[in-house]
Amino acid sequence: MENQKKIIVIGGSAAGPKAAARARRMDEFAEITMFQKGPDLSMASCGFPYFVGGFFDDRNKLLCTPTGVVRDPKFYWNAKGIVARINTEITRIDRRKKTVEYKDLITGETGVQTYDKLVIATGATANRPPIKGIELDGISTLQSMQDADYLRKIRDEGKIKKAVVIGGGLIGIETLEALQLSGIELTMIELLPQLLTFLDWKLAKLVENYLKTKANVITKNGVAEFIGENGKLVAVKLQNGTEIPCELAVVAIGVRPNVALAREAGIEIGSLGGISVNEHMQTSDPDIYAAGDCCEITNLITGQKVLAPYGDLANLEGRVAGENCIRGNVATFPGTIQTGVCKLFEYGVGITGLSEEKALAAGIDFVKVINASPDKPGFMDGKLLVTKLIAETETGTILGAQCVGPGDVSKQLAIWATAIKGGLTVDDMVNADLPYAPPFSLAIDHSIATAHILQNKMHGLFEGISALEVKQKVDRGEDLFILDTRGADEYEETRLGIGETLIPVGMLRKRMNELPTDKSQEIITYCKISLRGYEAAMLLKAHGYTNVKVMEGGIAAWPFDKEK
């Protein structure tokens, strides 16, 4: 047809296919071509760790529609009328002529194709450190289908005994789980003082402590060299000189946006190194859109640009780019609150919105609280959740929530992500009307209880202190009266051993005489999750004590090895 719109999409992983499919739905007669450099299309790349870890065995499940049809070029042509060219690299975008130049990586054939609208969805590439030995056999990333096949083969062969994962971010964590489940002894190596830097220190430490029950964890240390024998990895040497024998190293130290094509074409690149787009996913060239990991997008809370290479956002961005290619700029993708979650064995770990560190960096005045309590009643086998909630001081607007633990973390994050999207405040969430039945939640859901505690704090009903600060005070030898308000049997089982006095909260009214006579003495109260610690603090304040602090999250949030 003469008036057919010509759409070209560069990239066939997540944002690209979504853009192409959306464009097709908007215009049955457009000519749509999608170029993919690699051999596979629409890989569920977030599923790679679960394939490697043996959650399922058929690799095709990563490439299939829900009904089991492999998303290959034939599928794209038959089901969607989209030409998908695999193993074909775009080598140049000519914006003046509105063409792309391509090269078939199998046949070597080259060609030129014209577009009316172009979508760049070139994704990101896993960083590989420029370290001696990086070329050895046994060093991988977990980014491509080929990486997944390689690591899965290692699982199936069962020969490798020791491996290291370099980088304690989301992908590193997921990769570690996958390899550990393959029966390999794992060591995690992280250059920074904590894993999962999108979390604040304390929650990251809770994760680290848990992870240490599954693997070795080394922080504040990087890899200096990969040591090989006969071209094969046999050990990694750390910056402090330690050598860790291993036959496999997976590097997961982040990704960087693939912007070379865009940059060469003169398209604007942002200060973070991603392609600049507006809320329509349109680049500095009005006929060119971009979507997915190659872009910079807006953080909706701070208004700042961020790189947010998440599979879910890539899909949403692709949808918008695809629609706008056909219909003009009618669809918008306003931005992200950088919600992220991962599974780590029996734990869920994640965040939505701002961490304390990011809120500080953004210069926002905020209040915060940590709540540790179960997701469901004890009689329904409820499991612990530790949530850190952050809200704007003046308005109470929710800014961010981090959640960690064996409980239902993803539901908690979904609630907070939606609350942030809705501009809800702590006061709003105090009376949230969430689905309650014992198989699913407590009568007062963990999220609502967290809002209650933060509201109490905002109303000045209590003053909180973090476990870390308590530990620092103890280490500095400050004059504290530390009050454990749990039962004697609980105390027998676990105690912090920091000079605390045990007075169960139920005995406190009768045993006030055991408390300091000086009413200005600094007192720290806690229990298992600091609910009783909070009650004790209220009681002490009512009896005239002026410097009472509740250790937030209680023993459950204590990020150090417990002492008996």
Next chain:
Amino acid sequence: MENQKKIIVIGGSAAGPKAAARARRMDEFAEITMFQKGPDLSMASCGFPYFVGGFFDDRNKLLCTPTGVVRDPKFYWNAKGIVARINTEITRIDRRKKTVEYKDLITGETGVQTYDKLVIATGATANRPPIKGIELDGISTLQSMQDADYLRKIRDEGKIKKAVVIGGGLIGIETLEALQLSGIELTMIELLPQLLTFLDWKLAKLVENYLKTKANVITKNGVAEFIGENGKLVAVKLQNGTEIPCELAVVAIGVRPNVALAREAGIEIGSLGGISVNEHMQTSDPDIYAAGDCCEITNLITGQKVLAPYGDLANLEGRVAGENCIRGNVATFPGTIQTGVCKLFEYGVGITGLSEEKALAAGIDFVKVINASPDKPGFMDGKLLVTKLIAETETGTILGAQCVGPGDVSKQLAIWATAIKGGLTVDDMVNADLPYAPPFSLAIDHSIATAHILQNKMHGLFEGISALEVKQKVDRGEDLFILDTRGADEYEETRLGIGETLIPVGMLRKRMNELPTDKSQEIITYCKISLRGYEAAMLLKAHGYTNVKVMEGGIAAWPFDKEK
């Protein structure tokens, strides 16, 4: 102390204890007394079905704090400084004198106690139908700890073989599961044409079809008589004359607010029969608050008063009443969106906000859609969710969501409940930034996909039709071209058998010649979940067909017995 505030709380189940505890936290020195007519305090009554069903064995878990301390009067005194009088009935409120009169039901002792502020939390009573035989042995409700003990004993003894549950609401459903898990053959009897009347017909039918795999279900039929021998139930006789042999009948036909005390004291009762309160949970007497199942509260979407006897709301209302008793009307409970959920074997079932029926009754213009798709990727063993989403036509503001299925229903409802609370629109939810990782959700979460489909519908991209309407059209013999767009293997496995033509969506472009030549012919498209049905509809419209409808939710939402 002379200036001690005197607080009296009537009721010791959920709202009462919460009000008393909150009042204590607000004022360490107030004199707080809580009266409970029965022997137990703070029973987790929503947990009764799970005790009866054998999810746990220790009844004390229903009465304990998370650390295993039974919440008896001693606990309330020691831990909270609250006098809790059990087995003690309040017989009169004298508002002029500001006193309550009480009677100890064990000793017969009576007395009078004065209050400054009073909280009425008298709860609700399960309805029992005034039917012949209702006094027989073997007829119970599941409202009290005593009921739970009675039914649990039946489980443990294992003698009873057949039972009926009368009433297909939340409690009836939960009770049925509990008894079925006890090895009893169950029959559910519901007077109305559908179970779970808070759901719209179609979703209720999905639940009913599932329930029929576990128990007998009789709708549109009530109990006319309980038939006994030697004082023991042996059968129920239905209104149509059928007799169902059974040794146990549990009546779950709703509850009514206990307002006799309040009414006799001249406190305003609302038109629905609950105590009238303002947003501070204050009654028509400024010194008297009320909370929990005995109150009428506001539906935040319609502005109308409703009875919402849910345990979670009782707690939130009690918290507000308790705080306001001490601090004046500083705390508010704005109302409910009537979120409810229950577990039914492997299914979750629930709603938040308005159903279609309620939106119609409220005179609101709305759009709606049904989406059936999994909660997680197939490779992570994702399970089906069927969601019906309702939004205001003009603004797109989310009004309500119903969700049913073996997938993670409670998370979906939590997302929608928070979205409604935040006044979010379909356009907002289209770009929601929810926690994504394959163990927890699809890359495009089921909730977001539901918003996408509704947005498409609002933009006129497709016209939907419910399966029920399709069936009615087929039954009326209307001239339809019904197009099943699934694969041949899927068709081989299940088909609707309503005269459909099978053309897999991937073949459709090549097989357009098999479609009607009359472009105005009414065409219905569908697939398993109607995603491919939707693609087919877009394609047909693009080729000039003007009357194409997508059967919403596809075969997964087809509420009738499938035919092969």
